[in-house]
Amino acid sequence: MIRPEQITFNKSIYYVFDIPLGHLSAVKEGDSVKVDEQIAVLDKKNETVFVESFGDIIVKKDSVVKPGDILCKRKSVLKNESMKSEVDGTVVSINENVIEIKIYNPETKLDVQTKAPFAGKIEKIDQGKILISFSAIQLNLLAAKGSSSCGNIYYKDEKDLLKKPKSKQEDLLDDAIVVTKIGSVNLYPKVSALGALGLIVNSIDFQAYDKISVLEVPFGVIGGFGDLIEDETLVKWFKSIEGQKVWFDATLNRLVVPSDKCPSWIKTKI
The missing domain is CATH 2.40.50 (OB fold (Dihydrolipoamide Acetyltransferase, E2P))
Known part of the structure; x- marks a missing residue:
């Protein structure tokens, strides 16, 4: 079970977008932007x-x-x-x-690194960076390793994740932030190799957590160490938001899910 204060509705989340080299901001301070809206363009x-x-x-x-x-x-x-x-x-x-x-x-369309990862308000533009603010549901993690990544969230059964794909294209997790019940030493490299951008587990044996060497893909723990029971409300929520773009901010031990409204089951607002 998670503690009530572990999940909150935060009215002011701040995300720093790095303007790619050779590009300029396509927005100005105070602008409202939509998800995937072009916010940086090539310097012509x-x-x-x-x-x-x-x-x-x-x-x-x-x-x-x-x-x-x-x-x-x-x-x-x-x-x-x-x-x-x-x-x-x-x-x-x-x-x-x-x-x-x-x-x-010069009009060639570039990749998604020039687009806003989330809908929000442009608060500040300075020194090659764009500060975006938005409201979100914030799940505070017990522990995390790695840096940060943005991807589409999916809840998966850990047994299915460990199965060997029947083909090269089956069960690929490209651009996914994967959430599952229990972690293991074998699960992290398997999920990483399938293209996931992050792995979050409800629980994991502490020795296994200690042995995992995190490379590009961040890794987080929600509940604690051992084989712990999942919070059913949390699992239902994960499944209800599958496919949504989220921010796994491992540097601050949190999962950020953009949202305009606070669900009734979340009691803490900041």
Whole structure:
């Protein structure tokens, strides 16, 4: 069971959006934005895009690229990753981990990193960052590892998560924040390899929690250590919001679910 004060309705959640390199804010302070609304656009003065790369850079100076071409890639313990070009253009320079591409069409639509992750109000724009405020239901976690990620929430049975997929496309968890009953040492790498952006469990053995080495995918615990009974009201709520965009803020041990209204079963408001 969760404590009443563990879940609250917060009228003022603040999210910091990093404006991508080579882009400008498309909004101004005081604006109201919708989820997935374009809030950053390419700076047309130079008609270039800057890409922060990772791992081994594949392209070279003067390479011609098109959407889908691999710019860089890396191998990790869990999976191989690559970053692909979003534009048609020519690589102008490579400075440490930053790839500069002169684009052919400045109107090319870029990826979701230029869009608002949540609906809200633009509070401040400063030094390449946009501060967005919104109301949300906040679930405070007992413990968490990792940083932060935004994704679509799904409640899954841990036994189903540990099953071997029958095909490469089956049970993929791309862009998902996964919530399940009990965690294990084997569950975290399995969920990460399937493309999840976060894993939150009701409970887990403390030694297992201690052994888990968190890499890119944050990991959190709701109730405590051991094999604990889930809060039925909480499970019903998770299932009712499946597919909704949420923010797993592991740095502050919380799950943030944007909402304009406070459900009747949540008694604490801040």
